[in-house]
Amino acid sequence: MASADRHRQITDAVRQTGQLSVTELAELTGTSEMTIRRDLEILAEQGVLERYRGGAKSLLLRGEEPPFALREQEDLEIKQRIAAAAADMIADGEAVVVDSGTTCLEVARALTRRRLTVMPLSLHAANALVGAPQLKLLLPGGEPRPGELALTGPLTEASLAALRFDTAIIGCCGLNAADGLTAYDLADAAIKRAAMASARRVIAVTEAAKFSRTALAFVAPASALHSVVTGHDAPDEQTEALSAAGVVVRRV
Amino acid sequence: MASADRHRQITDAVRQTGQLSVTELAELTGTSEMTIRRDLEILAEQGVLERYRGGAKSLLLRGEEPPFALREQEDLEIKQRIAAAAADMIADGEAVVVDSGTTCLEVARALTRRRLTVMPLSLHAANALVGAPQLKLLLPGGEPRPGELALTGPLTEASLAALRFDTAIIGCCGLNAADGLTAYDLADAAIKRAAMASARRVIAVTEAAKFSRTALAFVAPASALHSVVTGHDAPDEQTEALSAAGVVVRRV
DNA sequence: CATATCAAACAGTTTTCTTGTTCGAAAACT
DNA sequence: AGTTTTCGAACAAGAAAACTGTTTGATATG
Incomplete structure (x- = not known):
């Protein structure tokens, strides 16, 4: 269940700062960039964030509800x-x-x-x-x-x-x-x-x-x-x- | 997927003979009796068969439809x-x-x-x-x-x-x-x-x-x-x- | 064109599922 | 009551699957 914790960590961090780079997220979570990319793919599919080249930006800035998962x-x-x-x-x-x-x-x-x-x-x-x-x-x-x-x-x-x-x-x-x-x-x-x-x-x-x-x-x-x-x-x-x-x- | 094959094997065997003992099923499938018991529990829950002490009897004798699974x-x-x-x-x-x-x-x-x-x-x-x-x-x-x-x-x-x-x-x-x-x-x-x-x-x-x-x-x-x-x-x-x-x- | 980023492929690791064994309890039989 | 058989819980070994990191070639960006 380490991945679920990391997903929350990524979601929260991206939400707070608005957007973060893959490198920053890798440092923050202490994992490799490849893992971050895989996580971002999943979270983008869930509608939590939007990926761009080099990082991702949050889609939950406003008072919106986080996704069910x-x-x-x-x-x-x-x-x-x-x-x-x-x-x-x-x-x-x-x-x-x-x-x-x-x-x-x-x-x-x-x-x-x-x-x-x-x-x-x-x-x-x-x-x-x-x-x-x-x-x-x-x-x-x-x-x-x-x-x-x-x-x-x-x-x-x-x-x-x-x-x-x-x-x-x-x-x-x-x-x-x-x-x-x-x-x-x-x-x-x-x-x-x-x-x-x-x-x-x-x-x-x-x-x-x-x-x-x-x-x-x-x-x-x-x-x-x-x-x-x-x-x-x-x-x-x-x-x-x-x-x-x-x-x-x-x-x- | 070995368990699914075994479930079908058990279902078919019990259906043909009407009923079979745990020991017979263990020999037939080449597994332990404990595994058979665990299988029977699942199949009984699916409504395929009915367990009795020592074995199980089929519930699919008549022209009934086998369960979805x-x-x-x-x-x-x-x-x-x-x-x-x-x-x-x-x-x-x-x-x-x-x-x-x-x-x-x-x-x-x-x-x-x-x-x-x-x-x-x-x-x-x-x-x-x-x-x-x-x-x-x-x-x-x-x-x-x-x-x-x-x-x-x-x-x-x-x-x-x-x-x-x-x-x-x-x-x-x-x-x-x-x-x-x-x-x-x-x-x-x-x-x-x-x-x-x-x-x-x-x-x-x-x-x-x-x-x-x-x-x-x-x-x-x-x-x-x-x-x-x-x-x-x-x-x-x-x-x-x-x-x-x-x-x-x-x-x- | 140079650089950075990406994702597919592979390998090592961890975790989960499955199976078999043992053992005490419960049920059937004598 | 005593004996035998069956049952299922608990534990351990093995196999299967999931996860992660590294490498590598492709792709996008400036």
């Missing part, structure tokens, strides 16, 4: 703790819709051994759930967004509109009492809204960092949520503001 | 040749619906580099198509059948009913002029029918062996097909009968 490894233990707590809030036999994103993917994994009906909103989660023996898997239609594999579009909305779930597990890119729940992608935001509308109870799962962030697309006010599951490092002011809005906050 | 490797070159020929019949820019099954999975793989809109009817094919840069991927909703991962059910039918494709690539379990196109699974048959109804042109892809087979569920008469792509070892009588029914047969 990178986010998946980040804060994995925290995400798994949050996911386990959210899974605990679901009773056997329920019908659950699980949003796209890395935290929700962990929720899906936490649900594999359960007796439930689950509709995942991303192909990543769907793949994690196939083969679960007791689980009834239901897939919505839609267009999988590259990398994220989040299902979006009219087919997804139609699938959600036709169903009523007990619980919706929703991820987000930003969440706070003032700006509500926000997402980077407009199409995603529409799907999140549809998923929330089709469920009796809405549980948001989110790491603490997202409380200080507001993304482009507004999804819903915080009051639309019934519960929020987050890490123990969530700031008091934010959790209190959410509580005041009638949201049950659980820190794990 | 086993069929995927069988006659791979032939399937790829058929798939390449079918892919050649599709023009750039078309909207294509690709059925479930191992042959259709190869068609999906053959389409990855093309500029098309594709709706796969199984998660296997969907996974093969994600990441294809020029391809517009459209997923139907539905319930993925275990192992096969074929999408079925009302959501799938609704997705298909809402769309009109240029071409449908259809796989089958049995095909001949007398009994038409047949499938093992009733739910699958309904989806195949819906896919055929939503496409202007229907191309069936099938290995020669399926001409001598008729499965449980009737899908459509052979005359509903526009073309059939099959291997060069397809029997003349069958291809001629299909031609007489107005179907263009292509042997590759």
